[in-house]
Amino acid sequence: AQTVTQSQPEMSVQEAETVTLSCTYDTSESDYYLFWYKQPPSRQMILVIRQEAYKQQNATENRFSVNFQKAAKSFSLKISDSQLGDAAMYFCASSFGNEKLTFGTGTRLTIIP
Amino acid sequence: DVKVTQSSRYLVKRTGEKVFLECVQDMDHENMFWYRQDPGLGLRLIYFSYDVKMKEKGDIPEGYSVSREKKERFSLILESASTNQTSMYLCASSRTGSGSGANVLTFGAGSRLTVL
Numbered sequence: 001a002q003t004v005t006q007s008q009p010e011m012s013v014q015e016a017e018t019v020t021l022s023c024t025y026d027t028s029e030s031d032y033y034l035f036w037y038k039q040p041p042s043r044q045m046i047l048v049i050r051q052e053a054y055k056q057q058n059a060t061e062n063r064f065s066v067n068f069q070k071a072a073k074s075f076s077l078k079i080s081d082s083q084l085g086d087a088a089m090y091f092c093a094s095s096f097g098n099e100k101l102t103f104g105t106g107t108r109l110t111i112i113p
Numbered sequence: 114d115v116k117v118t119q120s121s122r123y124l125v126k127r128t129g130e131k132v133f134l135e136c137v138q139d140m141d142h143e144n145m146f147w148y149r150q151d152p153g154l155g156l157r158l159i160y161f162s163y164d165v166k167m168k169e170k171g172d173i174p175e176g177y178s179v180s181r182e183k184k185e186r187f188s189l190i191l192e193s194a195s196t197n198q199t200s201m202y203l204c205a206s207s208r209t210g211s212g213s214g215a216n217v218l219t220f221g222a223g224s225r226l227t228v229l
Contacts, residue, residue, distance in 0.1 A: 009153070044222050104155055106155050
């Protein structure tokens with residue numbers, strides 16, 4: 001079975017500090033995409049960052065970056081200079097060689113002012 | 114601004130009622146999805162459609178059916194609602210192919226269903 005695991009149900013970080021959210025996955029596919037999605041309280045789910053498995057270079061989007069370790073099947077999200085607006089549920093997901101995304105159980109991130 | 118629109122944000126239904134959740138996208142996406150979101154369980158795929166009138170079961174299709182008569186519209190149907198179907202339902206769409214937008218899901222705002 002292809003799975004995505006987020007082992008941290010909740011995380012908190014001081015405003016302006018850096019936090020890393022963990023994600024591991026299991027698949028036998030060689031070609032797939034990995035994603036981090038953000039769901040702010042009572043708001044729509046939006047894409048944070050996307051990584052193509054065949055690319056060795058880690059994806060970055062402004063303050064958001066990933067550490068993609070293909071051999072270890074690990075895909076962590078680093079948020080630098082945390083802001084109050086970063087408070088949300090974060091979901092790791094993967095499309096394991098097809099169009100359907102498999103999601104992890106989520107990490108609730110709290111920003112401490 | 115591209116959109117996925119879910120017709121109802123909040124619904125309250127009785128056990129045994131037939132429930133329709135509607136979803137419309139304006140991005141000409143081939144793929145549409147219905148996910149169910151529950152605390153501690155993340156998002157679980159109910160059904161997926163990759164073309165008009167085409168559908169595939171996801172991980173938890175029991176108790177649900179879907180309809181896709183037009184490319185832009187994907188409906189989720191609960192034939193006889195039960196209390197264990199109380200949940201947040203998320204519709205999403207994506208385009209097929211390669212490039213920067215491939216496999217990226219665009220989500221609707223969600224429909225929170227309560228079955229009494």
